[in-house]
Amino acid sequence: MIHFYFFLVGSIVASFLGLVVDRFPEQSIIVPSSHCNACGQKLAPRDLVPVLSQLINRLRCRFCQSKIPIRYLILELVGGLLFLATSLSYLTISQLVLLIMGITLALYDQREQEYPILIWLFFHLLLLFLVGFNLLMISFLALGIVAFFFDLRIGAGDFLFLASCSTIFNLTEVLLIIQIASIIGLLLFGLKSKKDRLAFVPCLFCGSSILIMIQFIVLHQNALRFI
Numbered sequence: 001m002i003h004f005y006f007f008l009v010g011s012i013v014a015s016f017l018g019l020v021v022d023r024f025p026e027q028s029i030i031v032p033s034s035h036c037n038a039c040g041q042k043l044a045p046r047d048l049v050p051v052l053s054q055l056i057n058r059l060r061c062r063f064c065q066s067k068i069p070i071r072y073l074i075l076e077l078v079g080g081l082l083f084l085a086t087s088l089s090y091l092t093i094s095q096l097v098l099l100i101m102g103i104t105l106a107l108y109d110q111r112e113q114e115y116p117i118l119i120w121l122f123f124h125l126l127l128l129f130l131v132g133f134n135l136l137m138i139s140f141l142a143l144g145i146v147a148f149f150f151d152l153r154i155g156a157g158d159f160l161f162l163a164s165c166s167t168i169f170n171l172t173e174v175l176l177i178i179q180i181a182s183i184i185g186l187l188l189f190g191l192k193s194k195k196d197r198l199a200f201v202p203c204l205f206c207g208s209s210i211l212i213m214i215q216f217i218v219l220h221q222n223a224l225r226f227i
Contacts, residue, residue, distance in 0.1 A: 006087035007080040011050035013100070014079020018072050021107045025116050038066035050076040078103065094130045094168050095212055097123060102205035105161060109201035113155075120160050127167045136174065137166040158200050165208055173211060180207035 023029050034043045041063040047053050054073045061068065079100070086096045101123035108115035144159035146152065166174055181203035189198050 003084055003087045007084040008050070010083025011076040011080035013083070014075045014103075015048075015050045015072070017079070017100070017104050018075050018107075020119070021104060021111075024119070036061040036063060036066065039064035051080065075103070075107075090216060091212070092168075094127060097126050097130065098164060098168060099205075099209060099212070101127075101164060102161070102201075102208060105157070106199075106202040106205040109157065109199040113197060113199050115157055115201070117160075120157070120164070124160075124164050124167075127164055131167045134166065136171055137163045140166050140174075155200065158204060161201055161204055165204070169208075169211070177204060177207035177211055180210055 019034070020029050032042075034048060035041060036043065038061060041061070047057070047062055051073065054068060054076075057068075059068045059070060059073065060066065082091065082096055082099055085091045086093060091099070101120070104119060104123070105115045108119070140159050140163035143152070144156045144163060147154060147156040147159050162174060162178070165177060169177065181200065184206050185198055185200060185203040188203070192198070
């Protein structure tokens with residue numbers, strides 16, 4: 001039963017972060033209360049149950065029947081599964097925080113090619129509370145500050161996210177994340193019909209997620225050898 005509660009909490013957190021991405025910083029995240037973006041109707045508690053409400057209503061508003069973007073359902077499912085993986089000890093708490101942070105910043109970066117510094121700061125301080133400072137993280141923070149004032153061909157936000165990654169990864173692992181992200185970025189850029197700027201934080205998030213998955217597989221393979 002405890003695993004179900006973890007999934008529920010994760011889906012609720014993800015649902016709230018979806019609201020934050022939609023509203024912050026242009027609008028208040030408190031008022032108005034949750035409502036349909038199409039008809040403006042205030043949502044009842046029955047409409048706010050993560051995952052379940054959307055499935056019951058078939059991804060449509062219960063009042064005006066307008067379609068609800070599937071990304072909200074996917075976000076809630078992913079959030080729930082990440083918390084579930086943590087409850088099953090597949091992820092550490094610091095890995096969970098980094099992944100939730102990466103999803104949030106990636107959504108911002110994909111839409112605006114930037115993200116609110118306060119959102120990053122909240123998650124980063126939480127990571128520092130869990131794992132503490134290190135020299136690599138401070139180095140990426142310094143690069144982020146430099147990139148804010150000078151064109152380094154990589155955005156300040158990318159360096160700040162790498163600084164957060166550096167709280168749980170060493171230098172070799174961070175470089176691997178950058179390599180994976182670069183490959184993903186090149187593939188995505190090649191598929192784009194309009195060759196404009198590419199949001200890189202989603203690529204870095206994918207790189208960090210892949211590395212965490214690789215670490216999990218290697219760890220459990222090594223554990224099986226001793227059984």
